[in-house]
Amino acid sequence: MSRSRTRITSVMTGLTLLMIILFMADLFLGSTRMDFAEVLRSLFGHGDPGDEIIIMQFRLPKAITAVIAGVGMSVSGLLMQTLFRNPLAGPDVLGVSSGAGLGVALTLLTLTPLFTLPEGSLFSGWGLILAAWAGAAAVMLIIMTVSARMRDIMTVLIVGLLLASAISAVVSLLQYFSNEAMLRTYVIWTMGNLGNISYPQIRALALATAAGLMISFLMVKPLNAMLMGETFSRTVGVRMDRTRIVLLAAASILAGSVTAFCGPLAFIGVAVPHMARLLFGTTDHRTLMPGVALCGAATLLLSDIVSGLPGGGQIIPVNTVTSLIGIPVVLWIILGKTGLGRRF
Amino acid sequence: MGTGMIIAETNRLSVGYRNRNRVFRVMEGLTLSARRGELVALIGRNGAGKSTLLRTLVGLQPPLGGSIALDGHALGEIGLSQLPKLVSFASTEPFTLHNIRVRDVVSLGRFPYTNWIGTLTDADEEAVAIALEATGLSGLENRSIDSISDGERQRTLIARSLAQDTGLLVMDEPTAFLDLPSRYGIVSLLRRLTREKGKCVIYSTHDLDTAINEADRIWLMTGDGVSEGAPEDMMLTGEFARAFESPLLSFSITDGAFSFVRSRQTGIALEGRGRVAKMTVRALSRCGYTIDSRAQPKVTITENSGSAEWVVTGSGEDKRYTSLYDLVTHLPQADQ
Numbered sequence: 097m098s099r100s101r102t103r104i105t106s107v108m109t110g111l112t113l114l115m116i117i118l119f120m121a122d123l124f125l126g127s128t129r130m131d132f133a134e135v136l137r138s139l140f141g142h143g144d145p146g147d148e149i150i151i152m153q154f155r156l157p158k159a160i161t162a163v164i165a166g167v168g169m170s171v172s173g174l175l176m177q178t179l180f181r182n183p184l185a186g187p188d189v190l191g192v193s194s195g196a197g198l199g200v201a202l203t204l205l206t207l208t209p210l211f212t213l214p215e216g217s218l219f220s221g222w223g224l225i226l227a228a229w230a231g232a233a234a235v236m237l238i239i240m241t242v243s244a245r246m247r248d249i250m251t252v253l254i255v256g257l258l259l260a261s262a263i264s265a266v267v268s269l270l271q272y273f274s275n276e277a278m279l280r281t282y283v284i285w286t287m288g289n290l291g292n293i294s295y296p297q298i299r300a301l302a303l304a305t306a307a308g309l310m311i312s313f314l315m316v317k318p319l320n321a322m323l324m325g326e327t328f329s330r331t332v333g334v335r336m337d338r339t340r341i342v343l344l345a346a347a348s349i350l351a352g353s354v355t356a357f358c359g360p361l362a363f364i365g366v367a368v369p370h371m372a373r374l375l376f377g378t379t380d381h382r383t384l385m386p387g388v389a390l391c392g393a394a395t396l397l398l399s400d401i402v403s404g405l406p407g408g409g410q411i412i413p414v415n416t417v418t419s420l421i422g423i424p425v426v427l428w429i430i431l432g433k434t435g436l437g438r439r440f
Numbered sequence: 441m442g443t444g445m446i447i448a449e450t451n452r453l454s455v456g457y458r459n460r461n462r463v464f465r466v467m468e469g470l471t472l473s474a475r476r477g478e479l480v481a482l483i484g485r486n487g488a489g490k491s492t493l494l495r496t497l498v499g500l501q502p503p504l505g506g507s508i509a510l511d512g513h514a515l516g517e518i519g520l521s522q523l524p525k526l527v528s529f530a531s532t533e534p535f536t537l538h539n540i541r542v543r544d545v546v547s548l549g550r551f552p553y554t555n556w557i558g559t560l561t562d563a564d565e566e567a568v569a570i571a572l573e574a575t576g577l578s579g580l581e582n583r584s585i586d587s588i589s590d591g592e593r594q595r596t597l598i599a600r601s602l603a604q605d606t607g608l609l610v611m612d613e614p615t616a617f618l619d620l621p622s623r624y625g626i627v628s629l630l631r632r633l634t635r636e637k638g639k640c641v642i643y644s645t646h647d648l649d650t651a652i653n654e655a656d657r658i659w660l661m662t663g664d665g666v667s668e669g670a671p672e673d674m675m676l677t678g679e680f681a682r683a684f685e686s687p688l689l690s691f692s693i694t695d696g697a698f699s700f701v702r703s704r705q706t707g708i709a710l711e712g713r714g715r716v717a718k719m720t721v722r723a724l725s726r727c728g729y730t731i732d733s734r735a736q737p738k739v740t741i742t743e744n745s746g747s748a749e750w751v752v753t754g755s756g757e758d759k760r761y762t763s764l765y766d767l768v769t770h771l772p773q774a775d776q
Contacts, residue, residue, distance in 0.1 A: 100582075317558040321551055323540065324600075331498055331529040332551040332604070333520055379540045382557060 104383050107375050111390040115163075118397035122159040123151060125401055154291065157298055161290045162400045163393040164298070165354045165361060166368075168305045170392025171312055172350035173365030174372075174384060178319050179343045180243050183429055184253055186366030187351035190239050191259035192232045193362075196355035197286070199231030200224060201267045204282050205274040225304055228356035232348040235259055240344060288359035288415030290400050301357050308350035309389070315343060316381040323379055361396070362415050363422020368392045370425055395421060444476030446512075447608050447640045448497065448527075453506035455489060455496040465504055466492045470666050472659055474642055476607060479627075479634045481651035482644040484661025485684070490644040491531075491612050493666070497642070498529040498610050511607060524552035527608040528601040532616060542588065542596050543581035546571055549603030571602035574637070575629060591622030598629065602637075609633070611643040615650065623647055627654045648680075707732030708771075709754075712741025716748045723764045727771065739767070 123135050128150055130138075137143035138151035169187060176185040176192070187193045203224055238259060243252045271279055293301070318339045321329040330336055354361065372387040373379065399417040406412065454468035466489035474480045484490050495501050497508060499515055508515040510526050518526065528549070549571065550564040560568070572578050575595045580588060585596065594614055601609045614630070615623040627650040630641045634656070642659075645651055651658060652671040659668050662683045667674075674680045681691035690699055708729040710720060720741060721731060737754040750761045752771070761767040 314556070317551070317554070317556060320558055321548060324545070324548055325531075325533040327500065327529065327531045327533050328548075330500060331524060331527075332548070333524045334551075335520070373539065377539075378544075380544060 100377065104376055104378070104387075108387065108390070111375075111387070111394060115390055115394045115397065118394055118401065119159055119163065122162065122397050122401050123155045126150070126155055126404060157293055157295060158291045158400065159397065160298055161293050161301070161358065162396045164301055164305050165290065165358045166364065166392035166394070166396030167389040168301075168308065168350040168354040168392075169361050169364040170368035170372075170388045170395070171309060171385065172347045172354075173367075174369040174381075174388045175312055175315075175319070175343050175347040175350075176365070177369055178322055178381070179340065179347070180239070180252060181322070181325070182243075182252060183370070184366060184426065186363070187232075187347070187355070188260075188360055188362050189253065189366050190235070190256035191263065192235050192239075192348065192351050193355050193360040193365075194260040194263040195231035195233075195235030196228035196352045197231065197360055198263045198267060199227035199229070199352070200285065200356055201270050201282060202231075203227040204285070205270045205278050222300055224356045225300060225353050228352040229348055230352075232352035232355070233344065235263075236344045236348050240340065285359045286415075287413035288361050288418070290358055290396075290414055293357055297357055301353055304349055304353035308346050308353070311342060311346040312350070313385055315339065315346070316385055319343075319381040320379075359415060362419045363426060364392060364395060364399075364418050367422035367425035368395055370429060371395070444478065444638065444640070446473050447476050447510065448642065449473045449509045450497070451507045451509075453496070453508060454504040455492045455501075456504050457492075457501070458504065463504060467661070467665065468505065470506070472666060472668055474608075474640050474657065476640050477634050477638050478640050478656045479631045479654060480640070480642040480657045480659060481655035482642060482659045482661065482666075483646075483648065483651055483683075484644075484666075486646075488661040490661060493661075494529070494610050494612050494642070494644055498527050499523055500529070521552065524604065524606070526606055527610060528604040528606045530597040530601050530609075530611045530614065532613050540585050541581065542577060542583055542585060542592075542599075543568065543572070545585060545596050546577075546581070546599045546603050549600040549605075552604065567605055568603050571599040574602060574633065575599040589622075591618055591625060594618065594622070594626055595629065598626070598633075602633065602639075607638075607640060609639055609641045611641065613644050613646070615643075615645055615647050623650055627651075630654075648684075705730045707735030709733050709735050709738035710741075711738065712743075714743075716741055716743060720750070720764060720767075723768050724771075727768050729771075737771075 120135075123139070124130065124132060128147070130147055130150075134143055134147055135151060138148040139156070141148065143151070172192075173186040176187065176190060177183060179185070180190075187196075239252060239256055242255045246252060271282065274282075318329065318334045321332055321334050322339075326336055329339075351365065368391045369384070369388050372384055372391045375391070376383050376387050378384065396414075396418070399414055399421060402417045403412045403414045450470050450472045452468075453470040453472075454465055455470070456466040457464045470493070482490050482493065492501070496503050499518075503515075510518065510523075546568050547560060547564070550560060550567060551558070554560060554564060572581055575598050577592065577595055577599055580592060585593060588596070598609075598611070598614065601611070611630075615626050618626065627645075627647075630643060631654045633639045634641055655671060657668060658671050658674055659666050660674055660679055660683055662679070667679055669677075669679075675691075685691060706729050708724060708731065710717065710724070710731050712720065720739065724731070724739075737752050740751045740753065742749045742751065747762075750764070750767045752759045752761070752767070759770065761770065
């Protein structure tokens with residue numbers, strides 16, 4: 097008991113430190129060389145004006161976005177895995193990211209050319225976020241309906257896969273009818289991008305993510321009961337229909353908001369909850385919720401650092417990096433000694 | 441025993457499922473009761489509706505008619521926060537999660553009592569410790585659920601129900617998938633909980649043997665309803681026999697057990713006493729023989745310092761065998 101509590105405290109402290117170090121490293125590393133003192137001076141507004149612009153306008157928003165997006169995607173994945181009692185559930189695997197993407201595509205590819213909207217109304221955040229939420233929630237509803245009928249893990253995953261394909265077909269159709277500039281915006285969006293986000297957009301993202309996290313944290317007790325299955329949860333007094341809707345909303349808000357601004361960040365949502373379970377050695381959501389959040393932030397900061405490694409302004413799409421980190425974890429879940437669906 | 445307060449009572453209850461426009465009645469007119477300090481075994485054939493009845497009893501699905509009272513209150517009038525303090529339920533839902541500790545599973549039984557985030561108070565910790573102790577899981581509490589045996593996993597679920605601190609514990613097939621010693625272990629544990637903790641335990645089972653030996657009351661599901669009584673009542677009235685008998689099985693009142701029906705019986709005479717004779721009768725009847733002192737051939741048992749010998753006379757040459765296996769394989773098969 098106390099041994100596991102000590103372990104949780106030390107892992108939590110370690111992860112927090114790691115996240116801070118990675119955050120600083122993310123500010124420090126980049127195509128323009130800067131020493132550590134210069135980074136600190138720029139952060140507090142006493143640096144060289146040029147460096148200050150790089151830090152305050154480019155690197156800081158990118159690092160903040162990495163933290164928020166990492167937290168949002170991972171916690172969303174955790175909620176989905178418990179909600180569907182499925183170790184391979186996650187925003188991208190179940191097609192929820194695609195749903196959010198469809199919302200974004202509809203906004204970027206159809207609405208924008210139709211109405212000449214004043215700069216800052218749609219892209220500043222809430223329009224895009226709402227579209228992504230709607231898309232994410234629509235897919236979540238479909239998946240939930242299917243999983244209520246089919247308890248089988250594989251069936252639900254296959255339906256998610258089919259939904260994602262169907263949506264990408266619709267998006268292709270939209271692309272066909274849209275102009276080149278819009279297409280370019282959209283394609284860059286699909287690669288996943290943590291930069292290019294303005295402070296007002298970050299504010300919108302942060303607010304939405306905070307709301308999603310708050311709802312999630314209020315649900316830790318029913319989430320723990322749900323580990324034992326629906327029948328048990330109901331007999332100890334969990335109102336399952338209400339709980340499911342709240343969790344669905346929280347997961348959609350988190351995954352939808354992040355996807356709206358950063359693109360479909362692959363595999364973070366599936367992989368990070370498993371890393372946290374392994375690190376903390378528990379399935380208790382009271383520990384996992386903050387643990388997954390820290391792991392997610394650290395993972396995405398690391399991905400962002402790796403994506404900038406080529407240097408000289410060259411960038412590997414962050415989506416590529418998260419896939420390279422996430423896919424081994426997912427493979428390990430599938431091929432692990434206890435097999436698919438056993439390690440949860 | 442049997443004088444405790446009635447904790448669960450049904451009156452002309454109908455159970456089943458309601459679809460959008462159709463009603464599937466599985467059973468109707470069920471008037472049953474169970475008291476504190478009683479072990480109640482619900483017995484019935486596959487598909488008879490045991491789970492449906494149990495799920496209705498704990499409020500997981502609404503009754504189609506009639507009424508249920510728990511602890512003297514109508515089930516429909518018990519609040520959602522109050523019900524989990526009156527009755528707990530353990531179903532056969534398989535575990536889908538695997539690296540959870542025994543202790544964490546049992547702690548989830550405290551769900552109805554803990555605060556919004558599920559913090560265990562000293563009282564909760566104590567209830568968990570008592571539940572672990574009573575189910576013989578002390579020492580295993582930090583083990584992961586997939587590193588313990590099936591029987592221990594079942595005990596963990598019983599401990600979880602116990603930690604929920606309800607007067608009534610309902611369990612759907614707690615002995616399914618267990619080997620014989622574990623089955624006896626679980627049922628005797630359930631019986632001990634009724635005696636030592638004054639709980640009422642209602643459990644469904646296919647395992648007639650353990651139910652007849654340990655249960656205070658049987659709820660027996662037949663094609664036309666559920667009858668209740670002590671196991672011995674059921675034997676006397678022949679209800680067991682009616683519920684389970686088929687062309688292949690017959691129920692013996694004296695043994696309290698079922699045996700296969702042999703289509704043709706051939707007489708054979710037997711001389712001998714004690715355990716050896718009893719086993720010889722068993723072996724012979726399995727092969728279609730009935731004991732008849734006037735019949736031929738005749739088997740005579742001679743016992744000599746712990747080892748037995750069987751001599752067959754009256755069918756040609758006398759033959760001598762040193763095991764029952766040899767004896768029955770050399771006799772002409774009567775049931776063919």
